[in-house]
Amino acid sequence: MRGLFLASACVCILAVGVICYFLFANGLPFFSQYSVVGFITGTEWAPLRGVFGILPMIVGSFVITLGALLLGAPIGVLTAVMMARFASGRVVRLMKPAVALLAGIPSVVYGFFGLMLLVPFTRNTLGGDGLSILVASVLLAIMILPTIIQTSQAAIEAVPDAYYEGSLALGATHESSVFRAVLPAARSGIISGIVLGVGRAIGETTAVLMVAGNQARLPTSLLKGVRTLTVNVLLEMGYAAELHRESLIATGVVLFIIIMAINFVFSFVNRRRVLQ
């Protein structure tokens, strides 16, 4: 039985190995026919003419993620502070399942919500056609909230009470004790929550596809549409063939490398926390 248990534990290793192998084995041949630099820095995406530049998608992914972060991180961290240090037990008992539910709502439902409510709202108030960077960022901000809240809250609650009590004993108010003594001590946990949120935002596909407009061009305004790396794959894989298809898998490779880099940052931050 021990061997059987060991084997099932090793399936994780196998899965990561297989994912890497197949992704790279199917994506890298593309670069024997198309230059890496041209692929990554090219600003034009015209598969029918054999032009594959994914810079607009790379920029698109990062712009939307940045927007989601600017909105989601402060709200998320402050919500976590509120749940960990300000709210009464009753409020927390109400909010915890609410945050879990926010995490559980499927991305296609988020996308549908965005398409039905946020897109027309933006179109009517700010102009443009509504399918925009702005809406995608707002939607992603909502989607990464639970990740940031749950991780930050756990980090804040893990700070020893002595930090808080010591600050109180020095005459600081409750608020400044929380923000000046507890929060800095929970910093690396909070940062790792935000990094996880970034990973989620960059990897999100369905919801973004439904509200971002998906034009493969460098974004010029928050109200213009944009296409992300993830959307590029989902949108065109259905009918792509030959070099076009390989270029989409290569897009996946670029996305995979970005995600791995983020994971690396995450485990680095985490390791420092453990060492502390």
Next chain:
Amino acid sequence: MSQSVDAGADRRQIDISVPTRGRAPWGSRALKWLCWLAGAITMGVLLLIVSYILANGIPEFFFRDEEGVLRFKDQLFAVRYSSKNLSMFPAIINTLSMTGLSLLFSVPLGVGGGIYLAEYAKPNSKLVKVIRVTAETLAGIPSIIYALFGMLVFVVTLGLGISMVAGALTLGTMTLPMILRQTEESLLGVPMSYREGSYGLGAGKLRTTIRIVLPVAMPGILAAVLLSIGRISGETAALIFTSGTGTRIAGLNDSGRTLAVHLFKLQEEGRAVGASFAVAVVLLIIVVLMNALSAYVAKKLTTKG
């Protein structure tokens, strides 16, 4: 408590009164209100999404007939989908079978792996570290990469074609790390004395693990399985190129859309908004149900342990 928060430490007087009494400096009050505002936004957003979907979706299940009597729109649950009735019934059945098939793959492997990590492995061995890192990596991979993986490996290389099995294997891989990690954590939470008591009575390692330790950890594992069900029924991107968008009740080797894929396709085809809202309601109910059940069994674990 009259000086501002920004006053230097040297000018700070020692104040032994309970700090929340009296009037706190404005900076402190502002911070407090900012926190409450953030919490209110979080709750407000959730309420907005849920109430918007429910308010627009629930009426879609009913219609008024010629006499103005409110009736249930049972065409939404017709056995066969057509572009006229937009029935979600096949999608519901496909969601159920997709969930069952995926769990058939991920639960035995996840629980087995978790048992190995918690009960058999030396805590700091190289292998355990590699398993942990790869499980973390799997958990962080976005669903569109799983879509490529499933398509390249199961659909093309293993020749399964666009089928329920291919989709289930893809989602099984996706939910594996969550079940593995939760199993390990639940097992580690079982007190050592349980194992010692069992050994003392002459039971072996395997018997102790299966009969004594695993049942105690079961609620934690069950909670992870329930969350996985929520994740599987909500997944779209990973399924579109693996189990596809077939509109019928699918057999193992057929293409079949789950509810989430159904909603996605309805939107893509620009079909009736009403039917989409109805599907969104069902999806939302599934997620709420799974979350509630999961929280309930997890609570059972904490009150028992």
